[in-house]
Amino acid sequence: xxxxxxxxxxxxxxxxxxxxxxxxxxxxxxxxxxxxxxxxxxxxxxxxxxxxxxxxxxxxxxxxxxxxxxxxxxxxxxxxxxxxxxxxxxxxxxxxxxxxxxxxxxxxxxxxxxxxxxxxxxxxxxxxxxxxxxxxxxxxxxxxxxxxxxxxxxxxxxxxxxxxxxxxxxxxxxxxxxxxxxxxxxxxxxxxxxxxxxxxxxxxxxxxxxxxxxxxxxxxxxxxxxxxxxxxxxxxxxxxxxxxxxxxxxxxxxxxxxxxxxxxxxxxxxxxxxxxxxxxxxxxxxxxxxxxxxxxxxxxxxxxxxxxxxxxxxxxxxxxxxxxxxxxxxxxxxxxxxxxxxxxxxxxxxxxxxxxxxxxxxxxxxxxxxxxxxxxxxxxxxxxxxxxxxxxxxxxxxxxxxxxxxxxxxxxxxxxxxxxxxxxxxxxxxxxxxxxxxxxxxxx
Amino acid sequence: xxxxxxxxxxxxxxxxxxxxxxxxxxxxxxxxxxxxxxxxxxxxxxxxxxxxxxxxxxxxxxxxxxxxxxxxxxxxxxxxxxxxxxxxxxxxxxxxxxxxxxxxxxxxxxxxxxxxxxxxxxxxxxxxxxxxxxxxxxxxxxxxxxxxxxxxxxxxxxxxxxxxxxxxxxxxxxxxxxxxxxxxxxxxxxxxxxxxxxxxxxxxxxxxxxxxxxxxxxxxxxxxxxxxxxxxxxxxxxxxxxxxxxxxxxxxx
Numbered sequence: 001x002x003x004x005x006x007x008x009x010x011x012x013x014x015x016x017x018x019x020x021x022x023x024x025x026x027x028x029x030x031x032x033x034x035x036x037x038x039x040x041x042x043x044x045x046x047x048x049x050x051x052x053x054x055x056x057x058x059x060x061x062x063x064x065x066x067x068x069x070x071x072x073x074x075x076x077x078x079x080x081x082x083x084x085x086x087x088x089x090x091x092x093x094x095x096x097x098x099x100x101x102x103x104x105x106x107x108x109x110x111x112x113x114x115x116x117x118x119x120x121x122x123x124x125x126x127x128x129x130x131x132x133x134x135x136x137x138x139x140x141x142x143x144x145x146x147x148x149x150x151x152x153x154x155x156x157x158x159x160x161x162x163x164x165x166x167x168x169x170x171x172x173x174x175x176x177x178x179x180x181x182x183x184x185x186x187x188x189x190x191x192x193x194x195x196x197x198x199x200x201x202x203x204x205x206x207x208x209x210x211x212x213x214x215x216x217x218x219x220x221x222x223x224x225x226x227x228x229x230x231x232x233x234x235x236x237x238x239x240x241x242x243x244x245x246x247x248x249x250x251x252x253x254x255x256x257x258x259x260x261x262x263x264x265x266x267x268x269x270x271x272x273x274x275x276x277x278x279x280x281x282x283x284x285x286x287x288x289x290x291x292x293x294x295x296x297x298x299x300x301x302x303x304x305x306x307x308x309x310x311x312x313x314x315x316x317x318x319x320x321x322x323x324x325x326x327x328x329x330x331x332x333x334x335x336x337x338x339x340x341x342x343x344x345x346x347x348x349x350x351x352x353x354x355x356x357x358x359x360x361x362x363x364x365x366x367x368x369x370x371x372x373x374x375x376x377x378x379x380x381x382x383x384x385x386x387x388x389x390x391x392x393x394x395x396x397x398x399x400x401x402x403x404x405x406x407x408x409x410x411x412x413x414x415x416x417x418x419x420x421x422x423x424x425x426x427x428x429x430x431x432x433x434x435x436x437x438x439x440x441x442x443x444x
Numbered sequence: 445x446x447x448x449x450x451x452x453x454x455x456x457x458x459x460x461x462x463x464x465x466x467x468x469x470x471x472x473x474x475x476x477x478x479x480x481x482x483x484x485x486x487x488x489x490x491x492x493x494x495x496x497x498x499x500x501x502x503x504x505x506x507x508x509x510x511x512x513x514x515x516x517x518x519x520x521x522x523x524x525x526x527x528x529x530x531x532x533x534x535x536x537x538x539x540x541x542x543x544x545x546x547x548x549x550x551x552x553x554x555x556x557x558x559x560x561x562x563x564x565x566x567x568x569x570x571x572x573x574x575x576x577x578x579x580x581x582x583x584x585x586x587x588x589x590x591x592x593x594x595x596x597x598x599x600x601x602x603x604x605x606x607x608x609x610x611x612x613x614x615x616x617x618x619x620x621x622x623x624x625x626x627x628x629x630x631x632x633x634x635x636x637x638x639x640x641x642x643x644x645x646x647x648x649x650x651x652x653x654x655x656x657x658x659x660x661x662x663x664x665x666x667x668x669x670x671x672x673x674x675x676x677x678x679x680x681x682x683x684x685x686x687x688x689x690x691x692x693x694x695x696x697x
Contacts, residue, residue: 387532392546393493394525396553397517409534409535
């Protein structure tokens with residue numbers, strides 16, 4: 001009989017080499033955090049499909065793989081990554097290559113006074129107070145095996161701190177680039193803190209320069225103060241052979257407005273855990289997702305919207321386009337605590353199948369302990385409307401083009417919610433580009 | 445322009461067209477009338493290439509080409525247009541974007557430059573007026589939430605923009621009140637010309653009072669049982685479709 005976990009030793013043995021990279025933070029509080037997480041990661045191991053949370057997503061083979069610490073990246077110039085830079089989003093940009101901050105590619109020029117936007121590594125070295133108050137306060141390093149691993153190897157990533165009542169108008173582009181080397185394993189760690197009444201927009205973007213079988217294991221923590229707003233878009237465009245494991249953990253104070261748009265276009269195996277804790281009254285929380293998968297891609301989204309307090313609204317739409325023999329898993333939990341009266345929670349999961357051989361596992365999980373709440377959920381799996389395809393063809397639009405237009409219309413429901421216009425247009429253009437490489441949508 | 449010879453077709457295993465002959469020249473307006481189930485709509489669908497309709501015999505030549513060999517989109521680009529009896533709603537796809545994409549596909553086929561959104565808007569202004577359409581319909585999703593009359597006007601608007609050589613109208617009068625019918629007919633009449641042929645498929649004579657055909661054909665049991673001038677429509681109206689059954693019997697259909 002299979003066990004629920006495999007030994008994480010093969011990954012953890014990199015810890016000794018990793019410690020040598022921790023210059024400047026090796027004797028600080030954060031190193032204690034790492035060591036604790038390392039011990040916890042050893043206990044948690046690597047889950048197998050016997051673990052209910054990982055039933056349809058097999059990450060166990062990672063335990064048997066030989067990984068290396070990413071080698072220092074070859075030097076890149078801005079022109080080398082030009083294709084990854086959205087037009088109109090150039091004002092604030094942090095770029096990481098294989099998990100390490102790359103100053104030459106970044107630009108943190110013109111932000112309002114008091115805003116901190118820096119690499120986590122630099123912020124740790126300068127012992128930033130807010131960083132210390134928030135880091136590892138929300139992520140589940142004690143429960144989630146990959147968050148534990150990420151915390152053990154915590155070194156660098158994006159750090160944003162927006163002080164009270166400050167509005168950051170320019171979207172912040174956080175770009176994590178994998179050089180794509182075989183066997184590389186990176187653990188980017190991001191922290192976005194938006195204090196009471198402050199506003200920010202962040203694009204968290206993962207991309208690759210090559211298609212090797214590397215692994216990204218990333219964790220993002222988000223803290224929104226009273227009445228704070230964050231529009232947070234995650235765009236995953238990893239290389240063709242990549243494994244991408246991500247956790248986003250958001251803690252939302254009263255009247256906060258958090259919108260997460262989780263767009264998955266790349267990678268061979270993707271697992272997202274997106275958790276939001278609505279920890280004050282009158283929070284508005286959106287967790288939306290869109291993904292396209294073809295070939296043998298596997299996309300798993302686990303979301304948790306945790307209604308801890310009364311009078312909060314949450315909105316969730318996840319939509320996937322599945323082609324060839326790809327697989328999707330959607331597990332959407334909504335948890336309504338006993339005193340979270342007047343909760344209004346909506347959840348919807350829709351899949352569009354372009355092939356007979358694609359597979360979808362969808363599971364809404366509502367746990368409601370309050371009695372005066374509105375919670376709705378729905379899940380559908382369907383195909384493109386053949387009448388609409390014919391109608392378009394009868395007007396001269398080619399079949400593949402008609403399929404792309406209809407598929408994009410399906411995606412648009414999710415994408416249109418991205419508030420920042422230039423960012424929305426950029427994400428839409430990436431989705432179009434991705435569709436052009438999807439078997440079922442190609443011009444015959 | 446269009447030469448249909450001994451056309452036979454079936455849908456869902458049922459033989460609908462059983463040897464239909466029809467010849468249409470540029471500049472002509474033909475009407476096909478017939479009772480429900482006679483094969484009128486099947487003819488329209490076969491001509492624009494609907495896959496569910498299987499051609500089991502005969503030939504269709506359009507401008508010297510074997511029409512049945514062409515994909516639906518290729519037929520449209522060659523200048524065939526079908527105004528649908530039931531226009532399809534396409535949520536999430538803007539009416540204007542949809543039509544511009546179609547027009548540019550047609551233009552590309554004709555070796556013309558594509559139109560950008562501004563040029564397209566310019567082109568459509570006049571045609572929108574012609575059909576007394578509300579401009580907001582262009583910004584909405586294709587046919588989504590349109591009234592019956594708005595859908596039919598949108599069909600003729602598309603026809604006006606795409607400028608086809610052969611326009612086929614499938615029961616365009618169904619579900620229209622008299623005012624909408626007049627607007628649609630005016631739109632169609634303004635598109636009459638020596639280079640364009642129009643095939644009007646209808647159950648009722650009413651539409652033909654506004655779009656006056658050059659030829660009328662009566663269809664029964666998948667074959668044309670009587671052809672004549674515009675007065676045939678009136679005769680049919682007077683004698684009713686029971687008369688068609690007599691004609692069909694005489695013709696041995």
